[in-house]
Amino acid sequence: MKSLFVTLLILGAAFLGYDYFLARPWDRVVFEKGPRPATGPSALPTHTIEDDGPAPGTTPTAPADASVAKTDAPKSDEKKADDWQPTIPKIPTNEFVVPTIPTAEAVTKNWTMIPKQAFPRPVVLKKDVVVKMSVGGSTLRAGATAQAMAAENGTLVIAPTVTSPARGTIPVMDTDFPEQIQKAYAKWKVERIEQLRQAWVNAKTRITEPGKDNSTMSNGQGVGFDAAGKPKQNSDGSYNLLLAVISTGRVTDVDPKKVTHWSLPRQDTIDGKPTWVVDVTYSTSTIFGLMDVPSHAHIRDNQLIRWIYDSGEPVP
Incomplete structure (x- = not known):
């Protein structure tokens, strides 16, 4: 009877020792339990995982540095990028296309070819013009309005009025004629x-x-x-x-x-x-x-x- 008691005492002491020193805190039976740790991602396996290749029906992804990865690959295995594009014919729009209209300078050959039908017309002078006639002459001041009677090679023939016999000349660009046109x-x-x-x-x-x-x-x-x-x-x-x-x-x-x-x-x-x-x-x-x-x-x-x-x- 005494030996049985001793045996039970030894087993009880061993259980208490295991429960206190070896059992996980949240699994203790006799002593105070500790907190269970939060659930986190599973630890990665320590052994090397072999790559069995891409799943069926998927396209393999090139490595980050494709040029380095394929340095030693045979040239026959390299595939040229498919950059072909179909030729799309231009479909006529059947719409009116605004034609190029020549500029005023082009029409007049930089103001050297002005038709006689464009005269007479009033112009504002930007410079003084001396007009002469058989009995004398006078000066038409800049800012005055005179009559352009004709044009030749970029020069206007100027008169004080349409009926005046007095005549003078001035470059076209020294009048407001270009601005008018x-x-x-x-x-x-x-x-x-x-x-x-x-x-x-x-x-x-x-x-x-x-x-x-x-x-x-x-x-x-x-x-x-x-x-x-x-x-x-x-x-x-x-x-x-x-x-x-x-x-x-x-x-x-x-x-x-x-x-x-x-x-x-x-x-x-x-x-x-x-x-x-x-x-x-x-x-x-x-x-x-x-x-x-x-x-x-x-x-x-x-x-x-x-x-x-x-x-x-x-x-x-």
């Missing part, structure tokens, strides 16, 4: 672009053989030619062929009501072929204001071949 040019440019836009619209829907329908003519008559192909002229000087071209929108700048002269047809050789030419002078808006402009209609094979200005530029 620039202001008129800005307005003309807007009108010109609209005119060209309207011509573009008309060209898309115009009749290919204008004048075949008599209703297009205000005089109720169709286009006529004689046996030699010369266009027939109306009693007022006009030509039904040209009136038809205007009425169908092929030419928009010429207003029949503003035509000041229709010439008789004259025969000439153009493009190596016999061609009838009709000179037409009409009033139109220009950078110099409203002016009478000469133009020339070329007619061949019973149709209008072209309608141009003296410069060869087509009449819009």
